[in-house]
Amino acid sequence: MARDAVPFDAAFDPAEERTLADALARIIGDRDIVMLGESSHGDGASIRLRGRLVELLHRRFGFDVLAFEADFWSVTRGWNDVSRPEQIRPFAQTNIYDFWGRAPAVDGLWAYVETVFRAGGRLDVCGFDCRLKGAIARGGVVDVLRPVATAVGLPDDAFEAFVRGYAALQSAEFDAPPEPAVQEAYFAALARFVSLLRRDDAAPGDVGGQILAELASLDAWARFAWLGHSRDEAMAANLGWLIRHRYPGRKIIVWAHNNHILKDSSVYLDVRDKGPAAQIAAMTDAQKTALSYVGAVTSRAFPDRVCAIATTLGRGQFSALSHKALDGSEIDFSVTRPVPPQAPDSLEAELLNRGSEAALIDFSGLAHDDFFRSRLLDLSFSAEAPYGRGYDAAIYLRDGDGLA
Template sequence: MKKFYVLPLLAFITIPSYGQSQIKKYVESNAISINSIQPDFADYTDLEPIGKAIGDARIVMLGEQGHGDGAAFLAKTRLVKYLHEQKGFNVIAFEGDFFGLNAGWDEIRKEREQISKFLYDNVYTVWTRSKQCSDLLYDYIPGSYQTNIPLKVTGFDIQLYLDHSARHLKIYIDTSLRQTNIAFVKTKAYQDEFLPAVEGLTKGWLVGKETELKVLEDHVAVILNQLGDRNNEYNWLLLKNIQSFAAANLAARNHHEATEIRDRQMAENLEWLVRKKFPNEKVIVWAANAHVSKNATTAFKFKNSRKNWMGTIFTSDSLNNASTYVLGIASRSGVHQNVLEPTPTKVNAPQKKGLEN
């Protein structure tokens, strides 16, 4: 593949009132040609129009149409390098485990082998086992720690089940709550129900167990009420993630509801990251197109896509909206294959008057 077109999703989802002819004219006058999607293509001249469009935004969200799109992974890796080296972005926030990619990442020694192993164990398999992501995860990010501009890693997803969470979340929560001396910690329900449920959530034992999930959700509500304030905002937010993860599992049969629970909490997590943990730094967000979509409740044609996705919720705040630029990636044809799937699948043919045409 010699050329790849990266189209700014932001532009198209902020002009929903355009007719087909206006959109076609807009695309023809604003599309740019990308010389290469290969991560080692270091001449960034072709990406400068994207940099100009991003301008002073301190948050750039990079989407992908599916988690089996290797071409998108390559293109996003090259964009990450460009943003890091040319535009001053020094944080990459993955659609990944909020506890593991914050508490866990902050603890590890920033040595190449340690970083590579940690990322392999604590970033989702769809990326860590994909050869198209290996340059980013096992070369570029670890290598950046041998320079004076390291690329810091964080995550914002509520799904707390990867290696670090499975091994450490229960202990971390227990230690933190015992230091608060709230009444619930002294109860039998805390020891016999809450802590085992936290462990079960991280290890997948509670999948389909509605009673245990509801008890966990209710217990977290009690804890948050007894804590009262948010003087340790990370721990407060972590408890809300446990609650949201339990609630999303409870709603698993209603995909629309489960998705909105997840994305609402992810938006809150991202808000905390950019406002509190990294208030003076520029952040790259790596996620699916849907999660980073702006104005999704009004812009999408299909009702099933009109959800309160993370990007829509996050940019509903005027400050966030002014400082955020969104890039979605789409393909007109080809095949895709998630690493967990046995065979590749053809990309769905676009609509006759769809964006890809």
């Protein structure tokens, strides 16, 4: 694979690049959902690169929706209220996770979105994460839903049960789940709310359809935080709603972690290394069956439409505190750690030995049982796995750097 990798300039000009664009055209084909991943949220080099990839996909391939692994409510609703280019960065900084909304590494992406907006072009932004960590959701969910609840006849005590549960999610999430009675009342209130909306025959795609999707996501967030249910299933449901109802007929770029864009859960289940293999062996058959990823669920829902492209690093640095941004906090981008040393038999080590600065690796020729070692699942560990089942391609960058 390393021998056949397509080298390119990591600092390419999206308006001029030809080699990478031609290679991507062969990999993407006529698929209209392209998922771009990163092996760490602290990987500033891959974030900068993907900003240029968004511009290339928009300019050359006509992709005009950018869907983030970020707050479904805040980003999707909030984008409707962005009417001037100067509103874009403040919107991103307060509603998208810090490593993608505020970090200097993402400046190029937001500068391009501003440029498109200023020129009257179209590049819409949305989010699909069930975890509501943006400013708009923190301050607005209850205020938006209260008059809707009143209009459809949801009793006040049921709505207040929802308010209590939502407050618990915002204040503690995983750290201090509320008492079971509060959880049960929250779920019951949402179920009744949904039933009343459906009684009024709200059609998907209109205001009621969006609220139905948002209520389902609010239910899924609590089940993830309190009961350990799948976040990926919830995110995939939100992404599916966006594809079907908010942006039908549009070409969509999905921006997420490598792990979430996997198109086949067997990539992880078949990992051969001791650490992950021990965890997998401890899983029940039901847990293995239920294991899901956004990429896998979306690929099943939209056959032959999804292309997943992961990224990986050879050496350098990455920002060490990116995980702290997942609770909605601002982080210090300047705190870095070295990229872990590569295993001698890994894809990254071979590309390092070849001196490649940046390269695109096409996995389309791999067989179902072709295993190789890489850090594609996550920068924190190297694993031997059948990556070709889960990704259509990977982009390798030799030199990693932080978010600052």
